[in-house]
Each structure stands twice: as structure tokens, then as C-alpha cells.
Amino acid sequence: MKPTERIIFPLDVSSKEEALKFTTLLKDSVGVFKIGLELFVKEGPSVVEAVRKAAPNAKIFLDMKFHDIPETVRRAMRSAASLGVDFITVHTDEGGELLKAAVEEAGTVKVLGVTVLTSQSAESLKSIGFIDELTDPSKLVLHRARLAKNSGCAGIVCSGLEVKNVKDSLGDELLAITPGIRLKDLDVKSDDQKRIVSPFEAVRDGADYIVVGRPIRNAADPKVAAKIVAEDIEKAL
Ligand code: C5P
Numbered sequence: 491m492k493p494t495e496r497i498i499f500p501l502d503v504s505s506k507e508e509a510l511k512f513t514t515l516l517k518d519s520v521g522v523f524k525i526g527l528e529l530f531v532k533e534g535p536s537v538v539e540a541v542r543k544a545a546p547n548a549k550i551f552l553d554m555k556f557h558d559i560p561e562t563v564r565r566a567m568r569s570a571a572s573l574g575v576d577f578i579t580v581h582t583d584e585g586g587e588l589l590k591a592a593v594e595e596a597g598t599v600k601v602l603g604v605t606v607l608t609s610q611s612a613e614s615l616k617s618i619g620f621i622d623e624l625t626d627p628s629k630l631v632l633h634r635a636r637l638a639k640n641s642g643c644a645g646i647v648c649s650g651l652e653v654k655n656v657k658d659s660l661g662d663e664l665l666a667i668t669p670g671i672r673l674k675d676l677d678v679k680s681d682d683q684k685r686i687v688s689p690f691e692a693v694r695d696g697a698d699y700i701v702v703g704r705p706i707r708n709a710a711d712p713k714v715a716a717k718i719v720a721e722d723i724e725k726a727l
């Protein structure tokens with residue numbers, strides 16, 4: 491994969507018009523467009539088709555982060571898979587039954603298990619009731635990544651701090667998608683991401699794809715910012 495193909499740009503905007511503005515601008519600078527809850531809830535499935543039309547060579551990642559009883563997720567996955575996207579996310583913390591149900595309905599769509607959100611820290615895990623030994627995000631990530639792999643998921647979402655351990659322990663075939671990417675040259679103010687690494691570090695440690703949102707979206711020139719990210723990735727290949 492070329493460095494640009496490894497960049498996932500989240501269309502974290504609230505309207506189709508804005509999403510298409512970024513899609514058109516960045517279609518040659520990134521490989522995957524991620525449609526998340528903000529945009530999908532507002533615009534519905536037609537936004538998927540619109541993004542595909544605007545960037546026919548890019549992959550589409552529907553970041554639904556499904557989290558419900560297995561039967562509901564199974565049915566939601568059936569609906570989502572019919573949109574013909576490349577990746578869909580499911581939370582791993584409800585266990586294997588839910589993940590297997592999702593994979594069974596996914597067809598050719600690659601199911602990605604979300605392990606521990608990059609906005610979580612040891613402290614926040616403790617505050618939501620995790621016992622001490624599981625407030626170490628790296629242990630929890632590996633545990634959930636193994637669950638995702640054993641349930642047939644194509645990949646997982648984890649921070650760059652855990653990706654090496656996941657790849658070393660579970661093998662290279664399980665795709666690793668890493669958000670929480672920051673670069674000194676592309677600073678982001680008032681941030682919620684806690685477990686962060688640079689594009690170089692993430693790819694060096696085994697990330698197949700990286701999600702880079704605000705450092706590109708908030709840059710004076712998003713295309714230039716995407717180029718800086720691609721150059722940083724290149725150093726790791
Ligand atoms: O680079 P930035 O922080 O703006 O990227 C935020 C994007 O990454 C959002 O679309 C968010 O949903 C996504 N994401 C995340 N942490 C995860 C999974 C996805 O921040 N574990």
C-alpha cells in the first residue's frame with residue numbers, strides 16, 4: 491500500500507455538502523473516507539453513495555460502532571452491509587456472540603472490532619468500574635483484539651501505543667486501524683484523544699491504516715496537511 495492509501499480521513503461534519511467538499515479536496519491525498527455517526531445520522535445512506543461518486547477510487551469505512559444485543563447487531567449489520575462499503579466497526583466489549591453475529595451478516599465487508607477508545611485512559615477506565623488489572627489499556631486491548639480475531643473479525647481498532655503488542659501477539663493478518671494520531675507540525679488544540687502517537691510511530695509499529703481527522707481538517711490547507719502525514723508514514727515503510 492502507498493502511504494496515502496493508509497490514511498483514513500473521518501468525514502466528521504454534519505452535512506453532505508461539507509462532506510463532499512472534503513471528499514473532493516482530499517480524494518487523491520487519502521485512501522479511505524470514514525463516515526461516522528454525526529454524518530450518517532443526519533444524512534442517511536445516500537451520503538455513502540454521494541461519497542463513492544465523488545471519490546470512486548477510495549475505500550469507504552462506515553464507522554457505526556455497533557453495540558447492542560447480538561440479534562439487533564446482526565440485523566443492523568445486514569442493513570449496513572447492503573450499502574456496499576469496505577469496513578464497518580462493532581464494539582468488542584459485549585463479547586464473541588455479538589461479534590460472530592456481525593461477521594456472519596457482513597458478506598464482503600470487513601468487520602473491525604473497536605477495542606478501547608483512544609479517548610480512554612487508565613483513570614477513565616477505573617471510573618467506569620474496571621478492576622485495577624484491567625485499567626491498563628494495553629491488557630484490555632489485547633484481550634479484546636484476541637476476542638475479535640477468534641470471532642472472525644478482519645481487524646481491530648486500537649491506539650498506536652498497543653498496536654505492536656497486538657501484531658506481535660496475534661499476527662500480521664489481523665488488520666490494525668489506529669486513530670489518535672498527532673504530529674508536532676499539525677497541532678490540535680483542546681483535544682480529547684489521550685493515547686496518541688505520530689503517523690511514523692503507528693505505521694512503524696504495525697498499523698495498516700491510520701485515522702487522521704482534526705490534524706487534517708483544521709489545517710489551513712488540508713491537502714498540505716495530508717501530504718505531511720503521508721511523508722511521515724513513508725519514513726516508516
Ligand atoms: O484525528 P481525530 O482525533 O480528529 O480523529 C477522530 C476520529 O477518530 C473520529 O471520527 C473518531 O470516531 C475516530 N476514532 C477514535 N478512536 C477510536 C475509534 C475511532 O478517535 N478508538
